[in-house]
Amino acid sequence: MSFRCSRSPRSHGVNLEETLRYEESNFGSRFAGAMQEMRREGKLCDVIIKVGERRFSAHRLVLAACIPYFRSMFTLGMAEDDQQEIQIDEGSIDAIAMETYISFAYNGKLLITLSNVQSLVTGACFLQLTAIKDECCRFMQNNIHVNNCFDILKFADLFLCEGLHAETKKFIRKHFADFVQSSFHLNISFEDLHMLISDDGLNVPSEEVVYEAVIKWVEHDRDKRSHLVSQLMACIRFPLMRPPFLSDVVSCNDLIKSSHDCRDLVDEAKDFYLIPDRRAAIDPVKLRGRCCRELVGHVYVIGGLTSAGDSVNFVEHFDCLNEKWMPGVPTKLPRSRLGVAVHNNSLYAIGGYDGCRRLDSVERYSPLVEGGGVPISGGCWEMCPSLNTKRSVLSAVVVKDTIIVCGGYNGIASLNTIELYSPLEDDCWRVGTPMLKARSATGCCVLDDRYLFAIGGHDGLSIFKSVEMFDAESQDWVMVAPMMSKRCRHGAAVLNGRIYVCGGYDGSKFLSSCEVYDQYPNAWSPIAPMQCARSRVSVVANGGRLYALGGFDGTSNLSSVEVYNPESNTWEFTTSMICHEGGIGAAVLNK
Structure with missing residues (x-):
């Protein structure tokens, strides 16, 4: 017997269904x-x-x-x-x-x-x-x-x-120093250690860390590993070490002294400093600083001047890997000719000129970061303790966790005073040992987290080629080798343990020339000039390159950016800034 239903839309006004779908939800x-x-x-x-x-x-x-x-x-x-x-x-x-x-x-x-x-x-x-x-x-x-x-x-x-x-x-490249400090590398194989120390991308404060890692590995099982020392030392970039370390530590090590090949490597590094004419014969790899691509940061540009001469509060930052500029959070106050420093991955915008007066105010900015540690738009600027002296065209650096501001102009005269501020300890700025000369529009750099160099600048009457060095331990200033050319309003940055100075103004012309300083043997030498003359230029180091940002070429403010490759000794243009020109402050926030 079967059930039949003849469908009729008019059947008693009721719609009949021919099918029914049933699903059990669970x-x-x-x-x-x-x-x-x-x-x-x-x-x-x-x-x-x-x-x-x-x-x-x-x-x-x-x-x-x-x-x-x-x-x-x-x-x-x-x-x-x-x-x-x-x-x-x-x-x-x-x-x-x-x-x-x-x-x-x-x-x-x-x-x-x-x-x-x-x-x-x-x-x-x-x-x-x-x-x-x-x-x-x-x-x-x-x-x-x-x-x-x-x-x-x-x-x-x-x-x-x-x-x-x-x-x-x-991860290993980024944390190599911690990896070897913890001694977890002592039990890896020769092949694995050789692979690690051959990597260009190791994140190390100096080549000395890599050398010490090899020595510790060999000493861990000296009887079985001492015959491998020369092969490992061939991966070490001895010319990048400080000469005192080469002479007092490396040359005195028994493993080095007992190996003819190792002694040759050390002698080659010493010749690099003592006989500059022989540098061209050295393998370029040994002169190339290691650069961890995982730590290539964003270049932040702050404040500056418009073509009409007005100070601005604009901020933008540059993704160097993707060559892309992005807008940032504006500062609370417009600032040009300011000092910029980075402490604990926070930006400090210090002093400057707001279009009417010199400033003693200081602002701090800590960016929000995304999952990969990349700075992104967000966060805010907050006011910090003010300087003791209003100043523009100043320089700001960090030495041993302390921000140091050098020189500048107070509206009446160039200054030789310096001020110090430790954000984790101080609630105000302290006065430090004054420079030997009053300097405004100078460039300042730090080597070995100890030696502060004040380079060139002017005192309102003369433009300097002189350079003085501050020892953070002795608290004394001394004169060191002068630059090859006098200059003010130049940019200065440290790359691979060397100080680079770019552009500026010498009193008669705007400069594209650049030079580099080696602390040992305390000498300057020329490098390739930039493609544009740039006064009031900011220069930063990032990812093994120098970035020269903006400036003034004698006719107009510049938004263009040039990148210097120390291996090829060449400058190339990259993406121009969006809203900045001359009189800017710049710094790098790392990932």
């Missing part, structure tokens, strides 16, 4: 629960998976549906298709991981922990569970530390985890 969870229950009770199980001495009952259909390895085994006519008990090699997957994955096939859940993640990756590779392998790699990436980074690197290499391998290498 069907998936009910089905999974039932399968788990049957497995626990051993009902309808048709296969046993054995790993070592452990045996796991299961349903072929469930394993094949959820795990690609078993799908191939049970559907492609393999020998195991008819076997009641299947033996799995413990070298491919351990018993605990297999139990975890069989449970996962029934409930779709697994717990990843620091103690099981590596065995889960091993098992995921064997069972062809790509999504779980990727999730485990993300978990490991989020838990990289100096005490496990090299183990993770080797593990990622073994199991072809390309993304994890790349991120771990970035």
Whole structure:
């Protein structure tokens, strides 16, 4: 007997339905629960998976549906298709991981922990569970530390985890100094250490850190490793070390003295300083400073002048890797001819000129950062303790966690005074030992977090080529080698332990010329000129390059930016600033 219904839209005014779709909302969870229950009770199980001495009952259909390895085994006519008990090699997957994955096939859940993640990756590779392998790699990436980074690197290499391998290498480059300081590198192989110290991208404050890492590694097992010292030292860039360190530490080391090849490397570095004519014969790699691309920061440009001469409060920052300018948060006050310093990854805009008067006010800005540590728009400027003296065309640097402001102009005369401020300790600015000369529109740089150099500038009557150096430990100023050319309103920055001075004004012409200072042997030498003459230019170092920003060419303010490559000794233009020209302040905030 069958039920019949003839559909008639007019039948008693009622619409009749010919079909009805029913769905059980919790069907998936009910089905999974039932399968788990049957497995626990051993009902309808048709296969046993054995790993070592452990045996796991299961349903072929469930394993094949959820795990690609078993799908191939049970559907492609393999020998195991008819076997009641299947033996799995413990070298491919351990018993605990297999139990975890069989449970996962029934409930779709697994717990990843620091103690099981590596065995889960091993098992995921064997069972062809790509999504779980990727999730485990993300978990490991989020838990990289100096005490496990090299183990993770080797593990990622073994199991072809390309993304994890790349991120771990970035971590090691970025934290190399901490890695070797913690001594976790002492047990790695010669090949692995050689690979590390050959990397251009190590983040180290000086080449001396790399040298010390090699010495510690060799000394850890001297009898078995001393014959490898010359091969490792060939990766060290000795000409980048300070001469006192070369003479007092490296040359006196027994491992170095006992190796003819090592002594030659040290002698070559000494010749670099003592006989400049021989520098051209040195392998350029040995003269190239290491640059960690993971720490290439954003160049921040603050304040400045319009073409009409008005001071502005604009801020923009430059992504050097993507060559893109982005707007920033404006300062509270318009400022030109200001000093800019970075302390604890916060920007300080200090003094300057607002279009009417010289300023003693100071502002601080800490940017918001995104997940990768990249500065983004956000945050705000806040007022800090004011200077003791109003000043524009000043210089600001940081020495030993203390911001130091040098010279400038107070509206009446150029200044020789300096002021100091330690943000973590002070609630006001302190007066320091004055410079030997009054200097405004000077350039200031710091070497070895100890020696402050005040370079050129003017006193209102004369433009200087003279340079004086402040020792932060003795608190004394002394004169050092003068520049090759007198200049004021120039830019100055430190790159690879050398001071670069660019552009400026010599009293008769606007300059494109540049020169570089080596503390040892206390001498200046010329480098390639910029493509534009630039007075009132700001220069910063970032990512192994110099950036010359804006300025005045004698006719107009400039928004253009040039980049200097010390390896090729060349300048190239990059993306011009959006809203800045001359009289700016600039600094770099690192990731």
